[in-house]
Amino acid sequence: MSTVAELAAQIQQLSPEDRHELMRLLLVDSDDRDQDADEAWQKEIVRRVKAIRSGEAAIRALQDEWRE
Secondary structure, X not given: OOHHHXXXXXXXXXXXXXXXXXXXXXXXXXXXXXXXXXXXXXHHHHHHHHHHHHOHHHHHHHHHHHHO
16 A cells, blocks of 8 residues: 555545645645746846846857857
């Protein structure tokens, strides 16, 4: 039996209140990872906007075309 199947069987044994608390904990953990991803994307967006404004992005696009 896989670990996930074992966990699912154990979760079924929990009271509704305990299952609710477990779901809340899992969602909070998941939200923390999403926040890290959001921060990383925000930094990437800022980097790309700066590259566009400085003209670096346009230069890279031309260089990529020349390589093809």
